[in-house]
Amino acid sequence: MPGPNTRIVTTPVSDIPDLAFRSPSPEVFSWLKDGHGLIAWGEYASVRLNGTEALHAGEAWFADQTADLELDDQVRRPGTGALAFVSGAFDPDRATTSFVIPSHILGRDEFGSWMTTIGDTASPHAIPPRVEIDGPGPITYGDGNLDAADWMEAVAEAVRRIKAGRLDKVVLARDIMAIAEQPIDPRFLIQQLTSAYHSCWTYSVHGLVGATPELLLRLAAGHVYSRVLAGTEWGEGAYERVQSPKNREEHAYAARSAAAALEKVTIRLDVPGEPKVLTLPNVVHLATEIRGDVADGIGACQVAAAMHPTAAVGGTPTDLAVATITELEGLNRGRYAGPVGWIDSAGNGEFGIALRGGQLRDDHTMQLIAGCGIVADSNPATELAESMSKLVVMRDALEPSSN
Numbered sequence: 307m308p309g310p311n312t313r314i315v316t317t318p319v320s321d322i323p324d325l326a327f328r329s330p331s332p333e334v335f336s337w338l339k340d341g342h343g344l345i346a347w348g349e350y351a352s353v354r355l356n357g358t359e360a361l362h363a364g365e366a367w368f369a370d371q372t373a374d375l376e377l378d379d380q381v382r383r384p385g386t387g388a389l390a391f392v393s394g395a396f397d398p399d400r401a402t403t404s405f406v407i408p409s410h411i412l413g414r415d416e417f418g419s420w421m422t423t424i425g426d427t428a429s430p431h432a433i434p435p436r437v438e439i440d441g442p443g444p445i446t447y448g449d450g451n452l453d454a455a456d457w458m459e460a461v462a463e464a465v466r467r468i469k470a471g472r473l474d475k476v477v478l479a480r481d482i483m484a485i486a487e488q489p490i491d492p493r494f495l496i497q498q499l500t501s502a503y504h505s506c507w508t509y510s511v512h513g514l515v516g517a518t519p520e521l522l523l524r525l526a527a528g529h530v531y532s533r534v535l536a537g538t539e540w541g542e543g544a545y546e547r548v549q550s551p552k553n554r555e556e557h558a559y560a561a562r563s564a565a566a567a568l569e570k571v572t573i574r575l576d577v578p579g580e581p582k583v584l585t586l587p588n589v590v591h592l593a594t595e596i597r598g599d600v601a602d603g604i605g606a607c608q609v610a611a612a613m614h615p616t617a618a619v620g621g622t623p624t625d626l627a628v629a630t631i632t633e634l635e636g637l638n639r640g641r642y643a644g645p646v647g648w649i650d651s652a653g654n655g656e657f658g659i660a661l662r663g664g665q666l667r668d669d670h671t672m673q674l675i676a677g678c679g680i681v682a683d684s685n686p687a688t689e690l691a692e693s694m695s696k697l698v699v700m701r702d703a704l705e706p707s708s709n
């Protein structure tokens with residue numbers, strides 16, 4: 307509980323273009339894209355929540371924890387002052403959602419850098435020196451829950467069910483285990499991911515680390531933005547092939563589900579009729595960028611709770627798709643494919659969908675997960691290859707020298 311002298315202090319600091327290298331602790335929280343964002347360490351307070359109301363309960367917990375603190379925010383922009391990192395479960399009935407108020411945060415946006423400290427002695431602190439972390443050495447890979455053949459059989463079964471009529475789309479994920487010779491420090495992964503994936507958001511919360519290209523929402527001063535992705539190709543000709551009818555169908559379900567959820571929490575919404583193509587180092591995606599405005603009093607957690615899970619990670623119709631995922635994947639997704647990001651006490655926040663990442667299981671072991679949207683025209687072997695293209699993000703981050 308906060309002591310009588312607990313203060314939150316945000317001060318402007320000289321420019322820090324290398325946030326990914328500034329955490330003095332491996333217990334690191336990150337939300338970084340193209341040199342901007344947040345890096346944090348130290349837990350002032352945290353809570354783990356279960357159940358469908360976890361995001362709402364966490365938002366209330368954050369408000370409660372910070373209500374009586376003395377605030378000295380000399381920057382006053384989204385992400386300054388009191389802030390919590392959030393990592394939500396994919397299925398809140400089967401996994402835990404984390405909310406953390408870090409004790410030390412460094413932030414940077416287009417206007418400059420800042421530092422926030424919280425605690426009994428909160429006062430301007432020295433910026434930690436740059437640290438470059440060593441990699442975990444050679445990696446050995448093993449099967450996760452299903453081997454490749456069993457996962458392809460699950461995809462084939464999903465296609466049969468879609469063709470039978472009630473289900474339109476379901477996203478099936480598979481995991482592989484990465485076992486490292488040396489301990490895996492999340493800071494090493496963050497340093498690799500931020501330098502290789504500029505157009506993605508590099509996240510880290512309680513051992514879940516990755517670089518997602520998909521932004522569930524950004525909410526700043528009442529304006530909401532979402533980058534919905536679905537439909538993937540890779541290799542030569544990917545830019546043209548991603549426009550196939552199969553990819554467009556797969557994408558349309560995701561864009562429609564995000565827009566329908568946003569309709570409920572916005573007072574204005576702009577949904578483009580046609581997707582764009584987003585090119586990443588490993589794959590290309592179809593992308594729909596949705597913009598709108600929310601009414602006063604609606605915060606980022608509320609919008610995230612309304613949107614999750616979109617058909618980019620669940621399917622259509624949602625409930626049947628989530629039940630099919632539980633049955634066919636046989637995997638507990640944990641926080642993979644859940645909302646991950648941060649909120650501040652003005653209601654601003656950013657949430658990615660926790661994709662292209664992995665969960666540290668112990669010091670040497672990381673579970674990597676990637677999923678693929680399955681529609682009537684999906685082919686199991688092609689979906690397996692697509693999952694491998696998505697797993698490249700974390701494989702390269704763990705073992706950059708193997709390229």
Ligand SMILES: C=C(O[C@H]1C=CC=C(C(=O)O)[C@@H]1O)C(=O)O
Binds near residue numbers: 619661662676
């Ligand atoms: C579920 C994942 O990706 C989603 C986001 C973009 C494209 C997707 C696809 O084409 O299947 C997926 O819907 C994942 O990377 O694990």
